Structures are given as C-alpha cells and as structure tokens.
Amino acid sequence: MKPDTTVELTSLFEYFKKFNPLSLEAEHAIASISKAIDVKKNTVLQPIGHTCKTIYFIKKGLARIYYFKDGVDITESFAFENNSVARVESLFTGVASKKAIQLIENSELVAINATQLFKLYDTYPQIERLFRLIVESAYVETIHRIESIQFHTAEERYKILIKEAPDVLKRVPLKYIASYLGITQVSLSRIRGLK
Amino acid sequence: MKPDTTVELTSLFEYFKKFNPLSLEAEHAIASISKAIDVKKNTVLQPIGHTCKTIYFIKKGLARIYYFKDGVDITESFAFENNSVARVESLFTGVASKKAIQLIENSELVAINATQLFKLYDTYPQIERLFRLIVESAYVETIHRIESIQFHTAEERYKILIKEAPDVLKRVPLKYIASYLGITQVSLSRIRGLK
DNA sequence: ATAAACACTTAACATAAGATAAATAATCAC
DNA sequence: GTGATTATTTATCTTATGTTAAGTGTTTAT
Numbered sequence: 001m002k003p004d005t006t007v008e009l010t011s012l013f014e015y016f017k018k019f020n021p022l023s024l025e026a027e028h029a030i031a032s033i034s035k036a037i038d039v040k041k042n043t044v045l046q047p048i049g050h051t052c053k054t055i056y057f058i059k060k061g062l063a064r065i066y067y068f069k070d071g072v073d074i075t076e077s078f079a080f081e082n083n084s085v086a087r088v089e090s091l092f093t094g095v096a097s098k099k100a101i102q103l104i105e106n107s108e109l110v111a112i113n114a115t116q117l118f119k120l121y122d123t124y125p126q127i128e129r130l131f132r133l134i135v136e137s138a139y140v141e142t143i144h145r146i147e148s149i150q151f152h153t154a155e156e157r158y159k160i161l162i163k164e165a166p167d168v169l170k171r172v173p174l175k176y177i178a179s180y181l182g183i184t185q186v187s188l189s190r191i192r193g194l195k
Numbered sequence: 196m197k198p199d200t201t202v203e204l205t206s207l208f209e210y211f212k213k214f215n216p217l218s219l220e221a222e223h224a225i226a227s228i229s230k231a232i233d234v235k236k237n238t239v240l241q242p243i244g245h246t247c248k249t250i251y252f253i254k255k256g257l258a259r260i261y262y263f264k265d266g267v268d269i270t271e272s273f274a275f276e277n278n279s280v281a282r283v284e285s286l287f288t289g290v291a292s293k294k295a296i297q298l299i300e301n302s303e304l305v306a307i308n309a310t311q312l313f314k315l316y317d318t319y320p321q322i323e324r325l326f327r328l329i330v331e332s333a334y335v336e337t338i339h340r341i342e343s344i345q346f347h348t349a350e351e352r353y354k355i356l357i358k359e360a361p362d363v364l365k366r367v368p369l370k371y372i373a374s375y376l377g378i379t380q381v382s383l384s385r386i387r388g389l390k
Numbered sequence: 391a392t393a394a395a396c397a398c399t400t401a402a403c404a405t406a407a408g409a410t411a412a413a414t415a416a417t418c419a420c
Numbered sequence: 421g422t423g424a425t426t427a428t429t430t431a432t433c434t435t436a437t438g439t440t441a442a443g444t445g446t447t448t449a450t
Contacts, residue, residue, distance in 0.1 A: 074346060076341070076342075088331075088334060089335045089339065092331045092334070128323065128327065132323065132327040135330060135334060136287045136330055137287070138334065139333065139334040140284045140287050142334065143283060143284045143337060146271070149341065149344050151269060151377070153406075154406080173427065173428095174427075174428065175426095175428085183407070183408085185429095186408075186410090187408070188428095349437075350436090369397075370396095370397070379438060379439080381400085381437090381438075382438070384399050385399085388400080
C-alpha cells in the first residue's frame with residue numbers, strides 16, 4: 001500500500017502533469033517537503049510582513065491574496081482548487097510581503113516548502129523546469145490581467161469575470177470581487193443593478 | 196582575437212550575469228542563435244498577428260510593446276537599454292500575438308531565436324535557469340505594475356513614473372506615456388498642467 | 391523654405407466611478 | 421430563534437477622466 005502522502009498528493013501531481021510530468025523519484029522529493037493541511041474558512045495563512053517561503057496548492061476550497069491600501073482591504077487575486085498560490089513578489093525577491101493569503105472557504109491545501117523546493121532544482125532539473133513552466137503560465141495570466149484592468153471599463157471587467165469564472169459570484173463575497181475589479185463595492189452594486 | 200559576435204554581445208552577457216553567469220560554452224551556444232541588428236526609429240520589428248519567436252535584447256535605444264484596442268494605439272510597456280523585450284504572452288503560448296514591438300529611437304538590438312533557445316534548455320540547464328530567473332523577475336515587475344494601475348490615480352501613476360524613470364519623459368512621446376498610464380493624452384496634459 | 395504631418399495643450403461638456411450615509415438583507419454566535 | 425454582525429443595495433452629491441474640437445508648437449519631407 002502506498003504511503004499516505006502519495007494518496008493525499010494525487011491532485012497535486014495531476015496538476016504538475018499538465019506542465020511537466022515528474023519521475024516517481026522527483027515526486028517523492030516534492031512529497032518530502034510538502035504537507036497536507038486543512039484550513040478553516042477566513043483563516044489567514046501567513047501574516048502580512050513576513051517573507052513568503054511557502055507555495056500552496058489548493059486541493060479543495062478557495063483562497064485570495066489581499067493587502068491594505070490606505071487602510072482599505074484590496075483583493076489582488078483569487079485561487080481556486082487545483083491551482084497553486086503564493087505571494088510571488090516576496091517568494092522571488094526575499095522581500096517581506098505586504099500581502100496575505102486568506103481562505104474564503106474551508107479548504108484542503110498542500111503546503112510546499114519553497115526554500116527546500118528551490119534546493120531541489122539543482123538535483124532535479126525536471127522540477128526546475130516544472131516550476132519554470134508554472135511561473136511562465138502565471139506570468140501570461142498576469143499580463144492578460146493588466147490588459148483587462150487597464151483597457152476595459154469596470155462594467156466590462158465584471159461581465160468578463162462572470163462569464164469566465166461564474167463560480168466566483170457564488171463563492172466569493174461581492175466586497176472582495178469589487179476590489180479585485182478595482183472599484184468600490186458601491187460601484188459594483190450599481191453595475192449589477194443595471195438592467 | 197575574439198570573433199566579432201563575442202564583442203557585440205558583451206552587454207548581453209553582462210545582463211545575463213546579473214541573473215545567472217554562464218560558462219563560455221553556454222555563451223557561445225547563445226551567440227550562435229543570436230544576431231546583432233541595427234534598427235531605425237519607428238521601425239516595427241514584427242507585425243501584429245504573428246507568433247513571437249524572438250527575444251530581443253536592447254544594447255542601445257528604446258522600444259515599446261503596443262497594440263490596438265478599438266482602433267486606439269495602446270502602449271503596454273517600454274523597454275530601455277540593457278533589458279530584454281518579447282511578446283511573452285505569445286512566446287510562452289504559441290498563440291499569435293495581438294501586439295507589436297516598435298523602436299522609439301534608433302536602436303541596436305540582439306535578436307535571440309527563441310525556438311532554438313528553448314532547445315538549448317535541454318543541453319544547458321544553466322541557460323534554462325538563466326531564463327527562469329529573468330522571467331521570474333519580469334513577473335514580479337508585472338505584479339507591481341498591477342498594483343500601480345489598479346490602486347493609484349492617474350496623477351499618482353504619472354508622478355511615480357517621472358520619479359522612477361525620469362528618462363521616459365525625455366525620450367518618449369507623451370501620447371505613448373498616456374496610454375501606458377491608462378489614460379488619454381488629453382487627461383495626461385491636464386495632469387501635467389496642474390501646478 | 392514651405393507645406394504637411396505630428397505632438398501637445400486647452401476648453402466645454404458628458405459620464406463613470408468615488409464618498410458618504412442610510413436602508414435592507416443575509417449570516418453568525420449564543 | 422433572537423440579537424448582533426456582516427453583506428449588499430440605493431440615493432445623493434462630488435470628482436476624475438473621457439470625448440470632441442480647436443488651437444499652437446514642433447518635426448519631417450521635399
């Protein structure tokens with residue numbers, strides 16, 4: 001019988017396979033620096049002001065990255081199941097993050113120790129390649145996000161969001177969606193009220 | 196005496212050194228898939244609608260990535276000397292780019308064949324690592340750009356720009372700066388007129 | 391040197407989104 | 421279940437930015 005971790009990490013390795021399938025040995029190496037955790041709704045994983053040293057994979061549930069701008073809670077991004085989430089601007093620079101990760105639902109996560117992960121890059125080029133591809137993919141998404149923020153009206157952005165991620169509306173409080181779209185909750189209500 | 200290419204690529208390899216120093220062999224491998232080109236002001240390097248297969252390094256000069264939104268010319272980003280520029284959202288996906296790269300000044304570039312570069316990744320893990328680090332760095336910049344666009348007023352964004360890149364103002368037409376800031380040229384003039 | 395094209399500013403008006411406040415509606419703790 | 425939070429909507433007024441148009445200044449090509 002397989003050890004527990006392997007079973008728990010099945011969906012993580014499925015996720016990896018979409019980018020770069022790993023050898024069993026490489027999978028075990030990642031398993032050895034990862035642990036599965038259950039987190040209650042509204043939990044904040046790491047406080048603002050700490051350097052990000054963990055990459056989370058969401059087996060089940062829903063998270064957001066947020067921060068405070070002039071005392072106002074701003075949602076930078078959402079992350080759904082079968083995706084990873086990390087405070088990248090801290091992870092890749094070592095600078096303390098001004099952001100936090102919060103779970104919007106009761107969630108099941110895999111926490112990967114990034115410090116140890118980066119060390120695995122030397123031994124397993126396939127792991128370095130895997131995360132290179134994951135980052136490239138996230139980078140492309142971020143570029144699309146810029147186009148969306150900069151060159152669509154708030155109403156267009158709202159319509160695009162509910163078209164591309166109708167789930168969001170059911171699972172995420174509107175106040176979080178509003179700041180994600182770059183507007184106030186009042187404006188979002190107004191837009192929703194149209195027609 | 197060194198071959199010509201080595202001399203011409205000095206600044207490129209200096210740029211690489213900031214991320215991941217390469218062996219001479221790896222440098223030669225990159226040199227063999229690169230060529231130095233001189234480009235006149237206003238030249239568009241590749242037409243919109245083609246898949247991006249080239250990474251450019253700017254030895255001298257200044258470029259912008261732009262596209263058309265509802266017929267209006269929008270500048271997505273600028274790239275100055277000693278930096279690289281590519282239409283990443285096409286490069287990493289194979290999808291035809293809706294964007295073009297244009298030189299704002301007479302420029303000296305190094306064109307790196309990306310298709311061949313990606314093949315080098317198998318032979319030279321150090322090259323794969325180099326570009327992983329370059330992309331991670333660009334990704335972090337893009338995340339900061341989102342914060343800037345989404346949560347500062349146009350006036351704040353303008354002030355940040357002239358503080359962080361005062362060069363831009365001297366070398367880039369205001370119409371390009373305006374769309375980069377996400378506003379019209381008229382709005383930018385108005386902001387500049389204040390005080 | 392001149393005309394044409396381009397770059398930038400200014401003005402008047404229209405509109406989308408912000409700020410504040412108050413009213414419902416939904417959820418949570420006990 | 422009841423009261424207390426929290427979430428959402430609605431209304432009013434203000435403000436920043438868009439749109440259009442016209443005018444001035446600056447390059448560029450011949």
